[in-house]
Amino acid sequence: MKFIGRIVEIFSGAKLACALIIYSVFFIFLATLESRSLGIAAVQGRYFESWFCAFNVLPIWALGGKSVGAIAALNLFFCITKRLKKNRKSAAFLLAHAGLAALVISGFLQGFSRVEGAMALREGEPSNMVLCGAGENFGGKKIALPFSVELVKFERKTWLNTEIPSEFSSRVRFISGESREEKVLGMNDPASFRGWTFYQMSYAEGGRVSVLQAVKNPYSWLPEISVAAAFFGMVLMYAFRLKTGGAK
Amino acid sequence: MRKIFFALCVFAAVFISLFGYFFGKRGAVLGSENEGKLALLSVQKGGRIMPLSSAANDALRAVYGKSSFKLNGGHAPAAEIMAIANASPQKAAELEIFKTDNRELARLSGSKTRYFSYRDFEKIFGQAYEAAVSGDGSEYASACAQAISNIALFEDFSVSLGFSFNGLSPSKTFERWLELSARAKREIEASRAENRGPDMEILRPMSEMLRNLSESRERFESRKSSNIHAVKNGEGYASPLSMLYLRNEATPEGDAYLKDFSLFLEKFAAGDTGGAGKTLDSLLKRNPPSFRVRFENFYNKLDVFYRAALLYAAAFAAFAAGAVFKKRGAEFFAAGLLFFGFAAFLQAAGIAARVFIQMRPPITNLYSSIIFAGSAAALAGFFICAFKRSAAWAFAGCLAGALSVVAALNMPYSGDTMGMMRAVLNSNFWLTVHIVPIMLGYCGVFLAGFYASAKLVSNILPPQNTALKNSEAAKSVYKITAAAMALSFAGTMLGGVWAQMSWGRFWGWDPKENGALMVVLWCALIVHARASKIAGNRALLALAAFGNIVAAWAWFGVNIMGVGLHSYGFMDGGAKYLAAFIAAQFAVLPLALLPEKK
Numbered sequence: 001m002k003f004i005g006r007i008v009e010i011f012s013g014a015k016l017a018c019a020l021i022i023y024s025v026f027f028i029f030l031a032t033l034e035s036r037s038l039g040i041a042a043v044q045g046r047y048f049e050s051w052f053c054a055f056n057v058l059p060i061w062a063l064g065g066k067s068v069g070a071i072a073a074l075n076l077f078f079c080i081t082k083r084l085k086k087n088r089k090s091a092a093f094l095l096a097h098a099g100l101a102a103l104v105i106s107g108f109l110q111g112f113s114r115v116e117g118a119m120a121l122r123e124g125e126p127s128n129m130v131l132c133g134a135g136e137n138f139g140g141k142k143i144a145l146p147f148s149v150e151l152v153k154f155e156r157k158t159w160l161n162t163e164i165p166s167e168f169s170s171r172v173r174f175i176s177g178e179s180r181e182e183k184v185l186g187m188n189d190p191a192s193f194r195g196w197t198f199y200q201m202s203y204a205e206g207g208r209v210s211v212l213q214a215v216k217n218p219y220s221w222l223p224e225i226s227v228a229a230a231f232f233g234m235v236l237m238y239a240f241r242l243k244t245g246g247a248k
Numbered sequence: 249m250r251k252i253f254f255a256l257c258v259f260a261a262v263f264i265s266l267f268g269y270f271f272g273k274r275g276a277v278l279g280s281e282n283e284g285k286l287a288l289l290s291v292q293k294g295g296r297i298m299p300l301s302s303a304a305n306d307a308l309r310a311v312y313g314k315s316s317f318k319l320n321g322g323h324a325p326a327a328e329i330m331a332i333a334n335a336s337p338q339k340a341a342e343l344e345i346f347k348t349d350n351r352e353l354a355r356l357s358g359s360k361t362r363y364f365s366y367r368d369f370e371k372i373f374g375q376a377y378e379a380a381v382s383g384d385g386s387e388y389a390s391a392c393a394q395a396i397s398n399i400a401l402f403e404d405f406s407v408s409l410g411f412s413f414n415g416l417s418p419s420k421t422f423e424r425w426l427e428l429s430a431r432a433k434r435e436i437e438a439s440r441a442e443n444r445g446p447d448m449e450i451l452r453p454m455s456e457m458l459r460n461l462s463e464s465r466e467r468f469e470s471r472k473s474s475n476i477h478a479v480k481n482g483e484g485y486a487s488p489l490s491m492l493y494l495r496n497e498a499t500p501e502g503d504a505y506l507k508d509f510s511l512f513l514e515k516f517a518a519g520d521t522g523g524a525g526k527t528l529d530s531l532l533k534r535n536p537p538s539f540r541v542r543f544e545n546f547y548n549k550l551d552v553f554y555r556a557a558l559l560y561a562a563a564f565a566a567f568a569a570g571a572v573f574k575k576r577g578a579e580f581f582a583a584g585l586l587f588f589g590f591a592a593f594l595q596a597a598g599i600a601a602r603v604f605i606q607m608r609p610p611i612t613n614l615y616s617s618i619i620f621a622g623s624a625a626a627l628a629g630f631f632i633c634a635f636k637r638s639a640a641w642a643f644a645g646c647l648a649g650a651l652s653v654v655a656a657l658n659m660p661y662s663g664d665t666m667g668m669m670r671a672v673l674n675s676n677f678w679l680t681v682h683i684v685p686i687m688l689g690y691c692g693v694f695l696a697g698f699y700a701s702a703k704l705v706s707n708i709l710p711p712q713n714t715a716l717k718n719s720e721a722a723k724s725v726y727k728i729t730a731a732a733m734a735l736s737f738a739g740t741m742l743g744g745v746w747a748q749m750s751w752g753r754f755w756g757w758d759p760k761e762n763g764a765l766m767v768v769l770w771c772a773l774i775v776h777a778r779a780s781k782i783a784g785n786r787a788l789l790a791l792a793a794f795g796n797i798v799a800a801w802a803w804f805g806v807n808i809m810g811v812g813l814h815s816y817g818f819m820d821g822g823a824k825y826l827a828a829f830i831a832a833q834f835a836v837l838p839l840a841l842l843p844e845k846k
Contacts, residue, residue: 014780021773025766025798032762036809044757103741107755116752159295160484162473165671166295187671188678188750199752215752223754227741234734241730241779 012078020075024068030055049111069104076101089240096233102226109219116215117143118201121151123208126175130214145214147176147194154203154210168200170210185212250579257566257583261590264558268551276322277332278521285528287327288545290537292477292485295668299537299545302664303476304330307405310474310661311398312345312363319343330476333402334409334418335517341366346398350391369399404468408476410506410513411464411488413457417517418488419510425461425492428454465489474663479506480535505534544605552598553619553653559591560650567642581642585633588646592626595649599623606666609680611687612673614807615656615665620684621691622652628695632724640706640721644698648691660822672750682743686764689736690799693767696728696774697796697833700789704839718785718844725792726778733771740764759809763802770798790840796833800826 010016031047034056038046047053050064063071076097083093117130126148132141152171159166169186174193185191190199197220199213275283287301304326305315316323324332333340344363348354356372357364369376373396379386380393410418413425432454439446468475468489477485481502491498491506498506508530515523537545563584570580599610599620611617629645632638673679703721743761744754755761774791777783783791808823 014776015782017776018773018780018782021769021776025769025773028762028766028769029801031757032759032806032809035757035759040757040759048757110754159668161292161477161486162295162668164295164473164668166668166674167671188675188746190749190752197752199750201751213752217752220748220754223741223748224745227738227744231734231738231741234730234737238730238734 008078008082011074012082013075014079016071016075017079020068020072023063027062027065027068030057033057066108069107073101073104073108076104089237092233092236092240094233096230096237099226099228099230099233103223103230106219106222106226109222110217113219114215114217115143116213116217119149119198119212119214120204121149121170121172121210121212123151123154126150126173145196147174149174149193149198149212151210152182154207156203156207168203168210170200170212172198172210172212253579254582254586257586260562261559261587264562265555265590265594266550268555269546269549274323274325275328276319276324277328278516278524282521282525282528283325283328285525285532286331287325287548288537288542289478289528289531290480290485290535290541293475294473294664296664296666297485297538297541298666299541299548300327300330300476300478301325301545301548302666305548306664307401307476308345310401311347313347313661317343317345330405330409331513331516333406335513337406337412340406341370344368346395346402348391348395350388352388353391353395366399366402369395373399400467400471401474404471404475407464407468407489408487409478410510411461411492413460417510417514419507419514422492422506422510425457428457429495461489461493465493479509481505501534505531508534540605543601547598547601547605552594552601553657556591556595556598557650557653557657559587559594560646560653563587563591563642563646564650567639567646570639581637581639584646585630585642588626588633588642588649589630592623592630592645592649595619595623595653596627602666608666608669609676609684611683612669612679613665613667614662615659617683617687617803618652618656618659621687621694622649622656624688624691625649625652625695625698628691628728629699640699640702643702644695647698647702648694655825675746678742678746678749682739682746684739685735685742686739689732689734689739689771690767690803692728692732692735693771693795693799696725696732696792697794697799699728700725700792701796701833701836704786704789704793704836707839707842718789722778722785722788725788726775729771729774729792729795733768733775736764736771737768740768759806760802763806767795767799767802770795786840786842786844790837793833793836793840797830800829800833 027047031043034047035043037056047055048065051066052061053064054061080094080097080101083090115132117132119127119130121127127150128145128148130143130145132143150173152173155167155169155171156165157167158164167186169184169189171182171184172191174181174183176194181193183191183193185198185200187200190197192198195216195218197215197217199215200210201213202211203209204211274280277283278286287299287304289300290297291300291303292298293303293306306326308317308326308329309315316325317329318324319328329340329343329345332343342365344359344361344365346364346366346369347362348357348364349362353376354362354364356375357368358371359368376392376395379389380396382389411421412418413421416424432451435446435450465487468487472487475487477487477490479486479488479491479502481491481497482499486494486497486502488506488509491502508527512524512527512531515521515527566580566584566587570577570584573580599616602616603610606612610620626645626649629641629648633641633645669679700721703717707717740761743764747756747761748754770791774783774788774795777791778788804822804826808826
């Protein structure tokens with residue numbers, strides 16, 4: 001029992017949080033360095049989305065992003081439960097740390113449930129094939145959507161007298177059985193249909209082919225809620241502690 | 249005595265701030281008044297309507313690294329160099345306006361300095377081209393490739409205001425082209441009517457000129473995003489080449505404008521500055537500059553960030569004088585604060601001016617991010633220093649401001665710093681809510697880092713009560729870092745929300761995103777270490793000083809790597825400056841090990 005108490009003590013402590021943060025900073029630094037030689041997608045799979053990893057520059061086994069996330073989630077969970085009190089400081093602390101815990105959990109949830117891929121659409125030719133994971137993460141697997149998407153028209157605007165693009169947009173038609181629904185999607189302006197969201201990525205063949213990113217992500221709202229909660233919690237904590245200069 | 253000293257300092261600060269506008273040397277060829285008119289002409293470059301002063305500054309900075317050139321014992325601003333290149337290409341070819349930092353290339357060009365002329369480069373073009381396409385990746389090869397690209401840019405400049413063919417003047421070229429086109433048209437119509445083949449002898453001169461025009465226009469159009477379109481034609485702007493080549497798009501007003509421009513170039517080439525001035529008046533009357541163009545021209549003349557750098561230097565000199573002449577320490581400190589205040593407000597005014605000119609948020613690229621963060625840190629340092637009378641805050645704020653303007657002014661050229669935004673960044677809302685908080689966060693980290701560094705260094709200087717000093721400093725560092733954490737967290741995560749909207753993913757482990765996350769985490773470390781009393785005062789100061797390294801890496805280091813989606817600010821040659829900065833910060837860290845004295 002004493003041993004469990006000690007474990008809980010360690011997992012709820014700021015020392016673990018500090019150690020984890022220091023580890024994370026150097027871990028992210030080393031992994032980022034490796035993205036130069038391996039590419040971002042490979043680094044993501046090998047370091048950030050793995051339980052254990054070994055760096056090229058440091059040939060030792062180290063905790064991967066998943067392990068760090070899991071320990072961070074435990075650390076946040078224990079520290080929240082330990083410090084639950086009915087006062088405003090505690091509420092601010094709870095809000096900030098619960099928001100962060102939710103953010104970490106959303107990372108795990110999206111890792112399991114999120115599906116994404118690219119769709120290259122040629123004008124007037126409906127397609128339902130999505131090439132997943134840009135080749136590396138999912139091995140270039142193709143999946144079929146339960147509906148088809150047809151490019152009606154791709155439009156590319158440039159700033160006057162330049163080749164600098166100011167806007168891309170695609171008018172697409174979603175076809176499911178007898179139903180037809182037209183939507184326009186552009187940069188920073190996606191369109192959704194039956195649980196899938198489509199984003200304008202790029203184009204080819206002078207605009208005859210529009211490349212869209214198709215994403216199915218049932219938890220896409222979770223990071224936004226988590227971030228808002230964590231930020232307001234931080235601001236409140238800051239306001240309550242300002243006078244003491246950081247001391248509790 | 250004190251009042252006189254203070255009044256002199258105010259006068260000096262105002263003088264430094266406005267010197268460029270009122271007394272700057274301009275018009276080595278045209279004279280100051282006519283050069284002012286030339287600079288004010290509206291042109292289009294990179295999709296933006298701007299005064300010729302901006303477009304020419306940008307063009308000259310690309311090849312020469314500066315926005316004016318010493319000529320005839322005076323300073324010729326970029327607009328004048330542009331006029332020389334268009335009116336007297338042979339004369340321009342002799343000017344040493346191409347800069348290279350590669351000694352081998354400079355030596356090959358026969359120059360004893362880092363600068364060479366178009367004529368110098370013509371002689372070595374073959375060798376330079378071979379090196380540029382060799383693909384050996386050496387610095388020499390990349391310098392040769394850069395020089396060839398600059399030469400091409402210069403060739404485009406020299407046909408931006410007027411086009412000359414076969415030694416004819418621009419206006420004679422225009423007249424000749426119209427005459428040859430009309431003659432060819434008549435001949436073709438006549439040959440059709442008479443049911444015979446056209447007389448090739450009549451068509452040949454037109455065909456030769458067309459080929460030349462077509463080749464020149466093709467080259468110009470291939471780089472049209474960075475070229476200057478100087479002729480007001482209908483509602484838009486066109487290049488002289490397009491005006492000649494695409495006759496069906498030319499309007500009568502556009503032709504009249506082009507003729508005036510051609511006349512200006514002829515008078516300029518003949519040294520008739522009075523006549524050139526009159527044609528400039530006519531051009532300004534035909535296309536009156538908008539208020540925004542006039543304002544941008546005023547902003548260019550003021551050269552605010554350079555003036556701010558001088559004021560920061562004056563502030564440092566006054567603070568240093570205060571440290572040496574202790575009897576007059578208070579007066580010098582006040583003078584330093586005055587210069588510092590002028591510099592910080594001038595820098596902020598420069599940012600406000602850019603926001604108005606661009607109608608964009610204050611940060612749109614690496615250049616503006618540096619200026620903005622430095623300005624925010626300087627203003628924060630100034631106000632804290634004004635309230636607390638603390639030299640360390642003055643030093644930290646002044647250093648952040650000075651470093652930012654010096655870095656921005658010396659950044660490698662990468663296009664118009666107020667250029668149009670690419671499609672994915674074309675959102676004022678997201679640019680504001682994502683980037684401004686991040687940069688305010690970075691500014692907080694640097695301010696805390698510089699302040700902590702200043703405190704650690706000052707601990708080795710007498711008189712000392714380092715325990716008390718460190719305790720107060722740690723409190724201040726905590727407050728600033730906590731604010732920086734909230735801001736950089738908000739900015740970074742809002743970036744995630746933006747990425748979710750643009751690319752369909754919240755987080756992609758892009759190097760720039762990773763850098764921002766490292767900054768948030770380091771701030772969190774300082775806050776947790778302080779709140780849980782894990783770190784003492786000295787350790788906290790050391791952590792804050794190390795924060796500078798983390799933030800510098802996040803800001804510039806990942807750009808040097810050249811990987812990722814945030815490809816708006818990759819820079820070459822910045823690695824050595826970053827390494828020097830990191831080494832300087834590492835040198836400060838061991839000072840935290842010094843025992844505290846009570």
